[in-house]
Amino acid sequence: MKKEKYNVAVVGATGAVGTVMLEVLEERNFPVDQIKLLASERSLGARLRFRGKEVPVEVLDANSFKGVDIALFSAGGTISERFAPIAAQSGAVCVDNTSAFRMHPEVPLVVPEVNPQAIAEYKKMGIIANPNCSTIQMVVALKPIHDKAKIKRVVVSTYQATSGAGKRAMDELAQQTQALFSGEEVKKQKFPHQIAFNCLPHIDVFLDNGYTKEEMKMVNETCKIMGDDSIKVTATCVRVPVFGGHSESVNVQTEKKLTAREARALLEKAPGVIVKDDVAHNVYPLAVDCVNRDEVFVGRIREDESVENGLNFWIVADNIRKGAATNAVQIAEILIKDYL
Ligand code: NAP
Numbered sequence: 001m002k003k004e005k006y007n008v009a010v011v012g013a014t015g016a017v018g019t020v021m022l023e024v025l026e027e028r029n030f031p032v033d034q035i036k037l038l039a040s041e042r043s044l045g046a047r048l049r050f051r052g053k054e055v056p057v058e059v060l061d062a063n064s065f066k067g068v069d070i071a072l073f074s075a076g077g078t079i080s081e082r083f084a085p086i087a088a089q090s091g092a093v094c095v096d097n098t099s100a101f102r103m104h105p106e107v108p109l110v111v112p113e114v115n116p117q118a119i120a121e122y123k124k125m126g127i128i129a130n131p132n133c134s135t136i137q138m139v140v141a142l143k144p145i146h147d148k149a150k151i152k153r154v155v156v157s158t159y160q161a162t163s164g165a166g167k168r169a170m171d172e173l174a175q176q177t178q179a180l181f182s183g184e185e186v187k188k189q190k191f192p193h194q195i196a197f198n199c200l201p202h203i204d205v206f207l208d209n210g211y212t213k214e215e216m217k218m219v220n221e222t223c224k225i226m227g228d229d230s231i232k233v234t235a236t237c238v239r240v241p242v243f244g245g246h247s248e249s250v251n252v253q254t255e256k257k258l259t260a261r262e263a264r265a266l267l268e269k270a271p272g273v274i275v276k277d278d279v280a281h282n283v284y285p286l287a288v289d290c291v292n293r294d295e296v297f298v299g300r301i302r303e304d305e306s307v308e309n310g311l312n313f314w315i316v317a318d319n320i321r322k323g324a325a326t327n328a329v330q331i332a333e334i335l336i337k338d339y340l
């Protein structure tokens, strides 16, 4: 018999993503019976509010998942690698926000506006992977273009907010900005260089091919989500001194010609997309306007005059909501509607 309510665990509940997951579960009225908040020993004694009540944070261990139906993970890849299989073994379906299982052939990688049907594959491992934030917002906008004109190649440059690197990274931007205005020492911990008033072409670690892991996540995850390995993707990921909202400059080449007007019309109808594109009135998506929103905003839609069948866009979304928490809760909503 179908349950009316589900026991939900949030692993990494005290983090930048975890706290927003709680907000999104509450806002969307997800049918939660019992909520279990899990974090590290550092959070022992902490309490978080959920639906008007103070809920104690528990320390994650192998017994944390007894009776849990759905476990939302955002405590880093090492924690997911170790505990998602344990949670799945105890009967919970895991929605994992880390890169630990994204490219695993038996784990679906899902953006509900793009490949909701892939959720059916969760039965193999009991795990569904949530893509990287920069990939999510890009594929939501690419999907209608690909369906109509078949994308051959994507060139993307990102402008990623510090919230993507966690709470301490946001604190570092705030501290450095204040310090630079008051002549104090700039402290560097989370980023290898000063982030305030700067742009760092370096997100996650460098790989042998000269790209960063973040850049290769965008390359590999895009093909898996779109279900088309023929799409060629190249990415440059840049951290910018913005607190929330990732922006992306995206260039695509398609097999069939699409005018800017046709692309705009497709994007206007696309699920989860809001087109903000009226340059005559300086209207285009801005990170500051997209924070706390769940949609993907697209603007500056124009033809690339340097190639055949090329288009340029500017794509912005709240990286912690649509890029992580909202996408995970949307997956859980489909899971309970169609599968549990
Ligand atoms: P964060 O603000 O640093 O929070 C980390 C969370 O993980 C905290 O709740 C922390 O608990 C918990 N944690 C850390 N070590 C733990 C341990 N040993 N046992 C149990 N809990 C532990 O980081 P965040 O920005 O929320 O990101 C967390 C993870 O989510 C990232 O590492 C990444 O894998 C994923 N993420 C995904 C996306 C995406 O693109 N979809 C975006 C951002 C992040 P304490 O407070 O007790 O330390």
Ligand code: 3JN
Residues within 6 Å of the ligand: 076, 077, 097, 098, 099, 100, 131, 132, 133, 160, 161, 163, 164, 165, 203, 217, 319
């Ligand atoms: O830096 C960003 O803007 C997004 C960061 C995501 C992130 C941070 C630490 C570890 C990830 C991710 O989701 O890809 C991971 C990871 O799980 O690899």
